[in-house]
Amino acid sequence: MSTLPPKLTELVEDFEAVGPSDRLQLLLELSRELPELPERFLDHREEMEQVPECQTPLFLAVEVAPDRERRVRLFFAAPAESPTTRGFASIMATGLDGEPAADVLAVPDDFYVRLGLAEAVSPLRLRGMAAMLSRIKRQVRDRSAP
Amino acid sequence: MPPTPDTDPKFTEYAHPERLVTTTWLAEHADDPGIVIVESDEDVLLYDTGHIPGAVKVDWHTELNDPVTRDYVDGARFAELMSAKGISRDTTVVVYGDKNNWWAAYALWVFTLFGHPDARLLDGGRAKWIAEDRPMTTEAPARERSDYPVVERDDSAIRAFRDEVLAHLGKPLVDVRSPGEYTGELLHMPDYPQEGAVRGGHIPGAASVPWARAAAADATFRPRAELEAIYAGEAGLSPDDDVVVYCRIGERSSHTWFVLTHLLGYPTVRNYDGSWTEWGNTVRVPIATGSEPGRVPGSP
Numbered sequence: 001m002s003t004l005p006p007k008l009t010e011l012v013e014d015f016e017a018v019g020p021s022d023r024l025q026l027l028l029e030l031s032r033e034l035p036e037l038p039e040r041f042l043d044h045r046e047e048m049e050q051v052p053e054c055q056t057p058l059f060l061a062v063e064v065a066p067d068r069e070r071r072v073r074l075f076f077a078a079p080a081e082s083p084t085t086r087g088f089a090s091i092m093a094t095g096l097d098g099e100p101a102a103d104v105l106a107v108p109d110d111f112y113v114r115l116g117l118a119e120a121v122s123p124l125r126l127r128g129m130a131a132m133l134s135r136i137k138r139q140v141r142d143r144s145a146p
Numbered sequence: 147m148p149p150t151p152d153t154d155p156k157f158t159e160y161a162h163p164e165r166l167v168t169t170t171w172l173a174e175h176a177d178d179p180g181i182v183i184v185e186s187d188e189d190v191l192l193y194d195t196g197h198i199p200g201a202v203k204v205d206w207h208t209e210l211n212d213p214v215t216r217d218y219v220d221g222a223r224f225a226e227l228m229s230a231k232g233i234s235r236d237t238t239v240v241v242y243g244d245k246n247n248w249w250a251a252y253a254l255w256v257f258t259l260f261g262h263p264d265a266r267l268l269d270g271g272r273a274k275w276i277a278e279d280r281p282m283t284t285e286a287p288a289r290e291r292s293d294y295p296v297v298e299r300d301d302s303a304i305r306a307f308r309d310e311v312l313a314h315l316g317k318p319l320v321d322v323r324s325p326g327e328y329t330g331e332l333l334h335m336p337d338y339p340q341e342g343a344v345r346g347g348h349i350p351g352a353a354s355v356p357w358a359r360a361a362a363a364d365a366t367f368r369p370r371a372e373l374e375a376i377y378a379g380e381a382g383l384s385p386d387d388d389v390v391v392y393c394r395i396g397e398r399s400s401h402t403w404f405v406l407t408h409l410l411g412y413p414t415v416r417n418y419d420g421s422w423t424e425w426g427n428t429v430r431v432p433i434a435t436g437s438e439p440g441r442v443p444g445s446p
Contacts, residue, residue: 081244082192084192119208120208125188
Protein backbone atom coordinates (compact mmCIF):
# COMPACT_ATOMS: atom_id res chain seq x y z
CA MET A 1 0.00 0.00 0.00
CA SER A 2 3.02 2.27 0.21
CA THR A 3 3.11 2.66 -3.57
CA LEU A 4 0.62 5.55 -3.64
CA PRO A 5 2.01 9.11 -3.55
CA PRO A 6 1.27 10.86 -0.22
CA LYS A 7 -1.57 13.12 -1.40
CA LEU A 8 -3.31 10.25 -3.17
CA THR A 9 -2.94 8.11 -0.02
CA GLU A 10 -4.59 10.89 1.96
CA LEU A 11 -7.51 11.03 -0.49
CA VAL A 12 -7.99 7.27 -0.46
CA GLU A 13 -8.01 7.32 3.35
CA ASP A 14 -10.62 10.10 3.33
CA PHE A 15 -12.86 7.93 1.15
CA GLU A 16 -12.25 4.82 3.27
CA ALA A 17 -13.18 6.68 6.45
CA VAL A 18 -16.79 7.49 5.43
CA GLY A 19 -19.93 5.64 4.30
CA PRO A 20 -21.23 5.34 0.72
CA SER A 21 -23.42 8.47 0.62
CA ASP A 22 -20.66 10.63 2.15
CA ARG A 23 -18.28 9.27 -0.48
CA LEU A 24 -20.52 10.76 -3.13
CA GLN A 25 -20.51 14.09 -1.28
CA LEU A 26 -16.72 13.93 -1.18
CA LEU A 27 -16.63 13.28 -4.93
CA LEU A 28 -19.04 16.20 -5.47
CA GLU A 29 -16.74 18.54 -3.48
CA LEU A 30 -13.74 17.33 -5.46
CA SER A 31 -15.61 17.98 -8.72
CA ARG A 32 -16.01 21.62 -7.66
CA GLU A 33 -12.31 21.89 -6.86
CA LEU A 34 -10.99 20.74 -10.24
CA PRO A 35 -8.50 23.46 -11.23
CA GLU A 36 -9.33 25.65 -14.20
CA LEU A 37 -7.50 24.90 -17.42
CA PRO A 38 -4.46 27.19 -17.90
CA GLU A 39 -4.87 29.73 -20.66
CA ARG A 40 -2.32 28.10 -22.94
CA PHE A 41 -4.66 25.11 -23.39
CA LEU A 42 -7.88 27.06 -23.79
CA ASP A 43 -7.30 27.80 -27.45
CA HIS A 44 -5.42 24.56 -28.07
CA ARG A 45 -7.82 21.81 -27.13
CA GLU A 46 -6.36 19.75 -29.99
CA GLU A 47 -3.17 19.37 -27.98
CA MET A 48 -5.12 17.52 -25.30
CA GLU A 49 -6.04 13.85 -25.41
CA GLN A 50 -9.69 12.84 -25.26
CA VAL A 51 -10.72 10.02 -22.92
CA PRO A 52 -13.68 8.41 -24.71
CA GLU A 53 -14.15 5.73 -22.04
CA CYS A 54 -15.60 8.37 -19.74
CA GLN A 55 -18.65 8.65 -22.04
CA THR A 56 -18.58 12.35 -21.42
CA PRO A 57 -16.22 14.92 -22.89
CA LEU A 58 -13.02 14.72 -20.88
CA PHE A 59 -9.70 16.01 -22.15
CA LEU A 60 -6.37 15.62 -20.45
CA ALA A 61 -2.88 16.94 -20.99
CA VAL A 62 0.31 15.69 -19.37
CA GLU A 63 3.62 17.54 -19.07
CA VAL A 64 6.82 16.09 -17.70
CA ALA A 65 9.33 18.63 -16.37
CA PRO A 66 12.91 18.31 -17.66
CA ASP A 67 14.25 18.17 -14.08
CA ARG A 68 15.98 15.25 -12.40
CA GLU A 69 12.78 13.86 -10.87
CA ARG A 70 10.78 14.40 -14.03
CA ARG A 71 7.83 15.84 -12.17
CA VAL A 72 4.46 15.35 -13.81
CA ARG A 73 1.94 18.14 -14.41
CA LEU A 74 -1.67 17.19 -15.17
CA PHE A 75 -4.37 19.31 -16.81
CA PHE A 76 -8.03 18.40 -17.29
CA ALA A 77 -11.05 19.84 -19.04
CA ALA A 78 -14.53 18.47 -18.32
CA PRO A 79 -17.86 20.30 -18.47
CA ALA A 80 -19.84 21.31 -15.38
CA GLU A 81 -22.65 18.95 -16.44
CA SER A 82 -20.35 15.96 -15.88
CA PRO A 83 -19.61 16.24 -12.15
CA THR A 84 -18.65 12.57 -11.72
CA THR A 85 -16.04 12.78 -14.45
CA ARG A 86 -14.83 16.08 -13.00
CA GLY A 87 -14.60 14.38 -9.60
CA PHE A 88 -12.50 11.53 -11.05
CA ALA A 89 -10.24 14.06 -12.79
CA SER A 90 -9.95 16.02 -9.57
CA ILE A 91 -8.78 12.87 -7.73
CA MET A 92 -6.00 12.53 -10.31
CA ALA A 93 -5.12 16.22 -10.13
CA THR A 94 -5.12 16.34 -6.32
CA GLY A 95 -3.31 13.04 -5.88
CA LEU A 96 -0.78 13.00 -8.72
CA ASP A 97 -0.06 16.52 -9.97
CA GLY A 98 3.54 17.50 -9.20
CA GLU A 99 4.68 13.97 -8.37
CA PRO A 100 7.80 12.39 -9.89
CA ALA A 101 7.15 10.35 -13.06
CA ALA A 102 8.34 7.12 -11.42
CA ASP A 103 5.80 7.50 -8.61
CA VAL A 104 2.94 8.17 -11.03
CA LEU A 105 3.89 5.08 -13.03
CA ALA A 106 3.95 3.03 -9.81
CA VAL A 107 0.30 3.74 -8.93
CA PRO A 108 -1.55 0.40 -9.15
CA ASP A 109 -4.03 0.40 -12.05
CA ASP A 110 -6.81 -0.69 -9.73
CA PHE A 111 -6.16 1.82 -6.93
CA TYR A 112 -9.63 3.29 -7.46
CA VAL A 113 -11.22 0.14 -6.05
CA ARG A 114 -10.11 1.38 -2.62
CA LEU A 115 -12.22 4.52 -3.02
CA GLY A 116 -15.27 2.33 -2.42
CA LEU A 117 -17.38 4.00 -5.09
CA ALA A 118 -18.55 0.83 -6.86
CA GLU A 119 -21.80 0.71 -4.88
CA ALA A 120 -22.76 4.23 -5.85
CA VAL A 121 -21.24 4.65 -9.31
CA SER A 122 -21.78 1.82 -11.77
CA PRO A 123 -18.72 -0.37 -12.45
CA LEU A 124 -18.94 0.51 -16.14
CA ARG A 125 -18.53 4.21 -15.34
CA LEU A 126 -15.75 3.51 -12.84
CA ARG A 127 -13.71 2.12 -15.70
CA GLY A 128 -13.50 5.69 -16.92
CA MET A 129 -11.21 6.28 -13.97
CA ALA A 130 -9.02 3.29 -14.89
CA ALA A 131 -8.86 4.56 -18.47
CA MET A 132 -7.86 8.01 -17.28
CA LEU A 133 -4.97 6.58 -15.24
CA SER A 134 -3.76 4.33 -18.05
CA ARG A 135 -3.74 7.25 -20.49
CA ILE A 136 -1.87 9.44 -18.00
CA LYS A 137 0.72 6.70 -17.55
CA ARG A 138 1.12 6.19 -21.28
CA GLN A 139 1.71 9.89 -21.83
CA VAL A 140 4.16 10.02 -18.91
CA ARG A 141 6.08 7.12 -20.45
CA ASP A 142 6.07 8.75 -23.89
CA ARG A 143 7.18 12.10 -22.55
CA SER A 144 9.88 10.85 -20.21
CA ALA A 145 11.47 8.54 -22.75
CA PRO A 146 15.12 9.49 -23.24
CA MET B 147 -57.81 13.78 -11.67
CA PRO B 148 -54.78 13.63 -13.99
CA PRO B 149 -53.45 16.97 -15.21
CA THR B 150 -54.54 18.05 -18.66
CA PRO B 151 -52.19 16.86 -21.41
CA ASP B 152 -49.84 19.27 -23.10
CA THR B 153 -51.46 20.35 -26.38
CA ASP B 154 -48.27 21.64 -27.98
CA PRO B 155 -48.81 21.46 -31.79
CA LYS B 156 -45.61 19.48 -32.40
CA PHE B 157 -46.86 16.78 -30.03
CA THR B 158 -50.24 16.34 -31.69
CA GLU B 159 -48.51 14.74 -34.68
CA TYR B 160 -47.08 11.99 -32.48
CA ALA B 161 -48.94 8.74 -31.90
CA HIS B 162 -49.15 9.22 -28.11
CA PRO B 163 -48.74 12.96 -27.44
CA GLU B 164 -49.82 12.47 -23.82
CA ARG B 165 -46.41 10.91 -23.15
CA LEU B 166 -44.58 14.24 -23.57
CA VAL B 167 -44.67 17.64 -21.92
CA THR B 168 -42.90 20.87 -22.86
CA THR B 169 -40.79 22.89 -20.47
CA THR B 170 -43.50 25.59 -20.60
CA TRP B 171 -46.17 23.10 -19.55
CA LEU B 172 -44.01 21.79 -16.73
CA ALA B 173 -43.23 25.28 -15.44
CA GLU B 174 -47.00 25.90 -15.22
CA HIS B 175 -47.87 22.54 -13.64
CA ALA B 176 -44.82 21.86 -11.46
CA ASP B 177 -46.75 22.51 -8.25
CA ASP B 178 -49.89 20.56 -9.19
CA PRO B 179 -50.63 18.07 -6.40
CA GLY B 180 -50.92 15.06 -8.74
CA ILE B 181 -47.49 15.52 -10.32
CA VAL B 182 -44.08 14.30 -9.26
CA ILE B 183 -41.04 15.39 -11.27
CA VAL B 184 -38.29 12.76 -11.47
CA GLU B 185 -34.71 13.46 -12.55
CA SER B 186 -32.75 10.49 -13.86
CA ASP B 187 -29.22 11.06 -15.15
CA GLU B 188 -26.28 9.11 -16.35
CA ASP B 189 -24.11 11.13 -14.00
CA VAL B 190 -24.82 10.08 -10.43
CA LEU B 191 -23.81 13.50 -9.02
CA LEU B 192 -25.58 15.77 -11.50
CA TYR B 193 -28.86 16.05 -9.57
CA ASP B 194 -26.93 17.23 -6.51
CA THR B 195 -25.38 20.11 -8.44
CA GLY B 196 -28.87 21.52 -9.04
CA HIS B 197 -32.28 20.22 -10.17
CA ILE B 198 -35.78 21.45 -11.04
CA PRO B 199 -37.42 22.67 -7.81
CA GLY B 200 -39.39 19.83 -6.22
CA ALA B 201 -37.85 17.11 -8.40
CA VAL B 202 -36.84 13.81 -6.80
CA LYS B 203 -33.89 11.76 -8.05
CA VAL B 204 -34.16 8.19 -9.28
CA ASP B 205 -30.79 6.56 -9.87
CA TRP B 206 -30.69 3.84 -12.54
CA HIS B 207 -27.72 2.05 -11.00
CA THR B 208 -28.51 2.01 -7.27
CA GLU B 209 -32.32 2.17 -7.35
CA LEU B 210 -33.67 0.52 -10.51
CA ASN B 211 -31.19 -2.34 -10.80
CA ASP B 212 -31.18 -5.33 -8.49
CA PRO B 213 -27.97 -5.04 -6.44
CA VAL B 214 -26.98 -8.70 -6.95
CA THR B 215 -28.62 -10.31 -9.99
CA ARG B 216 -28.35 -8.61 -13.38
CA ASP B 217 -32.01 -7.65 -13.45
CA TYR B 218 -34.34 -4.85 -12.41
CA VAL B 219 -35.81 -4.54 -8.95
CA ASP B 220 -38.89 -6.64 -8.15
CA GLY B 221 -42.40 -5.40 -7.39
CA ALA B 222 -41.80 -5.03 -3.65
CA ARG B 223 -38.62 -3.00 -4.06
CA PHE B 224 -40.18 -0.82 -6.74
CA ALA B 225 -43.17 -0.16 -4.45
CA GLU B 226 -40.80 0.80 -1.63
CA LEU B 227 -38.79 3.07 -3.94
CA MET B 228 -41.93 4.82 -5.23
CA SER B 229 -43.36 5.21 -1.71
CA ALA B 230 -40.10 6.71 -0.44
CA LYS B 231 -40.17 9.24 -3.30
CA GLY B 232 -43.77 10.18 -2.60
CA ILE B 233 -45.13 8.67 -5.82
CA SER B 234 -48.55 6.98 -5.84
CA ARG B 235 -50.03 4.70 -8.48
CA ASP B 236 -52.19 7.56 -9.80
CA THR B 237 -49.37 10.14 -9.81
CA THR B 238 -48.43 11.79 -13.09
CA VAL B 239 -44.69 11.21 -13.25
CA VAL B 240 -42.69 13.61 -15.43
CA VAL B 241 -39.19 12.29 -16.06
CA TYR B 242 -36.28 14.37 -17.32
CA GLY B 243 -32.52 13.98 -17.41
CA ASP B 244 -29.17 14.70 -19.03
CA LYS B 245 -27.92 13.72 -22.48
CA ASN B 246 -31.08 14.02 -24.58
CA ASN B 247 -33.13 12.26 -21.88
CA TRP B 248 -31.12 9.11 -22.45
CA TRP B 249 -31.41 7.87 -18.83
CA ALA B 250 -34.79 9.50 -18.34
CA ALA B 251 -36.15 7.32 -21.16
CA TYR B 252 -34.53 4.30 -19.48
CA ALA B 253 -36.26 5.15 -16.17
CA LEU B 254 -39.56 5.61 -18.00
CA TRP B 255 -39.12 2.21 -19.65
CA VAL B 256 -38.60 0.61 -16.21
CA PHE B 257 -41.70 2.43 -14.88
CA THR B 258 -43.54 0.87 -17.84
CA LEU B 259 -42.35 -2.63 -16.85
CA PHE B 260 -44.35 -2.05 -13.67
CA GLY B 261 -47.27 -0.66 -15.64
CA HIS B 262 -47.20 2.78 -14.04
CA PRO B 263 -50.17 4.36 -15.82
CA ASP B 264 -49.06 7.96 -16.36
CA ALA B 265 -45.35 8.49 -17.01
CA ARG B 266 -44.25 11.30 -19.35
CA LEU B 267 -40.96 12.69 -20.60
CA LEU B 268 -39.97 16.35 -20.50
CA ASP B 269 -39.18 17.13 -24.15
CA GLY B 270 -35.63 18.50 -24.29
CA GLY B 271 -34.84 17.30 -20.77
CA ARG B 272 -32.44 18.96 -18.40
CA ALA B 273 -30.48 20.73 -21.14
CA LYS B 274 -33.51 22.62 -22.51
CA TRP B 275 -34.77 23.60 -19.05
CA ILE B 276 -31.35 25.08 -18.24
CA ALA B 277 -30.93 26.69 -21.68
CA GLU B 278 -34.19 28.55 -21.05
CA ASP B 279 -32.82 29.84 -17.79
CA ARG B 280 -35.58 28.26 -15.75
CA PRO B 281 -35.17 27.85 -11.97
CA MET B 282 -32.84 25.22 -10.53
CA THR B 283 -32.15 24.48 -6.88
CA THR B 284 -29.92 22.32 -4.70
CA GLU B 285 -32.60 22.23 -2.02
CA ALA B 286 -33.81 18.70 -1.25
CA PRO B 287 -37.54 18.32 -1.92
CA ALA B 288 -39.75 17.62 1.08
CA ARG B 289 -42.24 15.04 -0.17
CA GLU B 290 -44.50 13.04 2.04
CA ARG B 291 -44.17 9.29 1.87
CA SER B 292 -46.84 7.58 -0.19
CA ASP B 293 -48.26 4.08 -0.24
CA TYR B 294 -47.45 2.56 -3.65
CA PRO B 295 -48.96 -0.91 -4.22
CA VAL B 296 -46.79 -3.95 -4.95
CA VAL B 297 -47.26 -4.61 -8.66
CA GLU B 298 -45.29 -7.46 -10.23
CA ARG B 299 -43.04 -6.52 -13.11
CA ASP B 300 -44.33 -7.61 -16.52
CA ASP B 301 -41.37 -8.39 -18.81
CA SER B 302 -43.44 -9.97 -21.57
CA ALA B 303 -44.49 -6.97 -23.65
CA ILE B 304 -41.56 -4.56 -23.85
CA ARG B 305 -38.49 -6.55 -22.76
CA ALA B 306 -36.61 -9.16 -24.79
CA PHE B 307 -34.20 -11.80 -23.47
CA ARG B 308 -31.28 -13.45 -25.28
CA ASP B 309 -33.09 -16.65 -26.28
CA GLU B 310 -36.01 -14.60 -27.58
CA VAL B 311 -33.60 -12.55 -29.67
CA LEU B 312 -32.04 -15.74 -31.06
CA ALA B 313 -35.52 -16.86 -32.10
CA HIS B 314 -36.18 -13.38 -33.49
CA LEU B 315 -33.23 -13.47 -35.94
CA GLY B 316 -34.46 -12.56 -39.41
CA LYS B 317 -37.06 -10.12 -38.04
CA PRO B 318 -36.40 -6.39 -37.58
CA LEU B 319 -33.64 -5.46 -35.14
CA VAL B 320 -32.27 -1.98 -34.50
CA ASP B 321 -28.76 -1.44 -33.16
CA VAL B 322 -28.68 2.06 -31.67
CA ARG B 323 -24.96 2.21 -30.78
CA SER B 324 -22.37 4.35 -32.53
CA PRO B 325 -21.18 3.30 -36.02
CA GLY B 326 -17.82 2.18 -34.58
CA GLU B 327 -19.48 -0.13 -32.09
CA TYR B 328 -21.78 -1.50 -34.82
CA THR B 329 -19.00 -2.43 -37.23
CA GLY B 330 -16.92 -3.93 -34.43
CA GLU B 331 -13.88 -1.74 -34.94
CA LEU B 332 -14.10 -0.10 -31.51
CA LEU B 333 -13.07 -3.31 -29.79
CA HIS B 334 -9.94 -3.59 -31.87
CA MET B 335 -8.21 -0.34 -30.98
CA PRO B 336 -4.86 -1.14 -29.38
CA ASP B 337 -4.14 -0.14 -25.79
CA TYR B 338 -7.57 1.41 -25.22
CA PRO B 339 -9.55 -0.21 -22.44
CA GLN B 340 -13.18 -0.79 -23.39
CA GLU B 341 -16.38 -1.65 -21.62
CA GLY B 342 -17.16 -5.25 -21.36
CA ALA B 343 -17.44 -7.38 -24.51
CA VAL B 344 -14.89 -9.82 -25.88
CA ARG B 345 -16.29 -9.70 -29.42
CA GLY B 346 -17.18 -6.68 -31.53
CA GLY B 347 -19.86 -6.27 -34.17
CA HIS B 348 -23.64 -6.52 -34.18
CA ILE B 349 -26.50 -9.00 -34.17
CA PRO B 350 -26.92 -10.29 -37.75
CA GLY B 351 -29.62 -8.45 -39.64
CA ALA B 352 -29.71 -5.44 -37.32
CA ALA B 353 -30.08 -2.01 -38.88
CA SER B 354 -27.79 0.70 -37.55
CA VAL B 355 -29.60 3.80 -36.28
CA PRO B 356 -27.60 5.60 -33.57
CA TRP B 357 -30.11 6.57 -30.86
CA ALA B 358 -29.30 10.29 -30.71
CA ARG B 359 -30.43 10.78 -34.31
CA ALA B 360 -33.96 11.01 -32.89
CA ALA B 361 -32.99 14.17 -31.02
CA ALA B 362 -32.63 17.68 -32.42
CA ALA B 363 -29.78 20.00 -31.43
CA ASP B 364 -31.76 21.37 -28.47
CA ALA B 365 -32.29 17.80 -27.13
CA THR B 366 -36.01 17.75 -28.04
CA PHE B 367 -37.39 14.95 -30.18
CA ARG B 368 -37.42 15.54 -33.91
CA PRO B 369 -40.81 16.17 -35.52
CA ARG B 370 -42.72 13.09 -36.59
CA ALA B 371 -41.98 13.46 -40.31
CA GLU B 372 -38.24 13.49 -39.66
CA LEU B 373 -38.50 10.45 -37.39
CA GLU B 374 -40.51 8.60 -40.07
CA ALA B 375 -37.79 9.39 -42.60
CA ILE B 376 -35.15 7.83 -40.34
CA TYR B 377 -36.93 4.75 -38.99
CA ALA B 378 -39.39 3.89 -41.79
CA GLY B 379 -37.39 5.40 -44.65
CA GLU B 380 -33.76 4.55 -43.91
CA ALA B 381 -34.13 1.59 -41.55
CA GLY B 382 -37.14 0.18 -43.40
CA LEU B 383 -39.30 -0.43 -40.33
CA SER B 384 -43.08 -0.55 -40.48
CA PRO B 385 -45.70 -0.40 -37.72
CA ASP B 386 -46.69 -4.04 -38.38
CA ASP B 387 -43.20 -5.19 -37.48
CA ASP B 388 -42.17 -7.05 -34.38
CA VAL B 389 -39.12 -4.92 -33.49
CA VAL B 390 -36.27 -5.53 -31.03
CA VAL B 391 -33.90 -2.67 -30.13
CA TYR B 392 -30.58 -2.96 -28.32
CA CYS B 393 -27.38 -1.11 -27.43
CA ARG B 394 -24.67 -1.96 -24.89
CA ILE B 395 -26.65 -2.36 -21.68
CA GLY B 396 -30.15 -1.33 -22.77
CA GLU B 397 -30.22 2.35 -21.81
CA ARG B 398 -29.66 4.07 -25.16
CA SER B 399 -32.12 1.63 -26.74
CA SER B 400 -34.80 2.66 -24.21
CA HIS B 401 -34.69 6.06 -25.88
CA THR B 402 -35.33 4.43 -29.28
CA TRP B 403 -38.02 2.22 -27.72
CA PHE B 404 -39.75 5.43 -26.57
CA VAL B 405 -39.51 6.97 -30.04
CA LEU B 406 -40.88 3.91 -31.86
CA THR B 407 -43.59 3.15 -29.28
CA HIS B 408 -44.89 6.54 -28.22
CA LEU B 409 -43.94 8.93 -30.99
CA LEU B 410 -44.42 6.68 -34.04
CA GLY B 411 -46.99 4.35 -32.47
CA TYR B 412 -45.39 0.97 -33.26
CA PRO B 413 -47.33 -1.49 -31.09
CA THR B 414 -44.70 -4.25 -30.77
CA VAL B 415 -41.30 -2.97 -29.74
CA ARG B 416 -39.14 -4.76 -27.19
CA ASN B 417 -35.90 -3.59 -25.62
CA TYR B 418 -33.16 -6.23 -25.32
CA ASP B 419 -31.45 -4.93 -22.17
CA GLY B 420 -28.86 -7.70 -22.13
CA SER B 421 -27.66 -5.97 -25.29
CA TRP B 422 -24.08 -6.10 -26.50
CA THR B 423 -22.52 -6.78 -23.09
CA GLU B 424 -24.44 -10.07 -23.12
CA TRP B 425 -24.45 -10.90 -26.86
CA GLY B 426 -20.79 -9.99 -27.44
CA ASN B 427 -19.74 -12.24 -24.56
CA THR B 428 -21.99 -15.20 -25.30
CA VAL B 429 -20.43 -18.37 -26.73
CA ARG B 430 -21.51 -19.38 -30.24
CA VAL B 431 -24.17 -16.75 -30.92
CA PRO B 432 -23.91 -15.40 -34.48
CA ILE B 433 -22.25 -12.01 -34.98
CA ALA B 434 -21.90 -9.82 -38.05
CA THR B 435 -19.07 -7.33 -38.49
CA GLY B 436 -18.68 -4.38 -40.82
CA SER B 437 -21.15 -1.75 -41.90
CA GLU B 438 -23.74 -4.08 -43.51
CA PRO B 439 -26.50 -5.80 -41.49
CA GLY B 440 -24.99 -9.16 -42.51
CA ARG B 441 -26.43 -12.57 -43.28
CA VAL B 442 -28.80 -14.19 -40.82
CA PRO B 443 -27.78 -17.84 -40.27
CA GLY B 444 -30.21 -20.29 -41.85
CA SER B 445 -31.70 -17.72 -44.20
CA PRO B 446 -31.41 -18.12 -47.98
